[in-house]
Amino acid sequence: IELSVTDGGATGSVFWVVTSSTAVGNPTAQFNAGWGIPDPLMDGVYIWSGTCDSLGVSDNALAGFSYYPNPATEVLSLKSANTIESVSLFNLLGQQVISTEIGATTSDINLSGLTAGTYIMKVTVDGQTGTYKVLKN
Structure with missing residues (x-):
């Protein structure tokens, strides 16, 4: 895309938007065979696009921890x-x-008072926290 500069002391110069660049975190445009951020006083339409890494969450499971059965009906066993x-x-x-304090390597959690549905379980083992999805039938 060619753009005519109308002010900023560079009237008549031509800018064009690059279609790719490795400039991370800094939009760039080519100006007379050089790279730089255009003067903020210059009129024009600038279009930048790019791609980002996929968003997500890191693995938050605890090593050596397990729970069963899932889905559960009355009792969820932890180990x-x-x-x-x-x-x-x-x-x-x-x-x-x-919410319960355990203080052991195994335990059973009574789910009988919960309605059927999806729950998030937060478990702390040796100061580390993991989160898990639990289904209650």
Whole structure:
């Protein structure tokens, strides 16, 4: 795209938008065979586009920790190579529905008081926290 510069002391010069650049975090345009950010006083339409890495979350599982069955009906069994400090369950509204201190490598969580649905379980083992999806039938 060619653009005529109308002010900024460079009237008559031509800018064009590059279609690719390796300038990370700094929009660039080519100006008379040089690279730089255009003078902010210059009129024109500038279009920059690019791609970003996919958004997501890192793996937040705890090594040596397991739980079963999933989906569960009445009881969810927990097992860890190290001491399970605490467990909390949250509904999908973010409300805490179960919170308990464990202090052992195995435990059973009573789910009988919960309605059927999806819950997020937050488990702390040796100061590290992992989150897991739990289904209650």
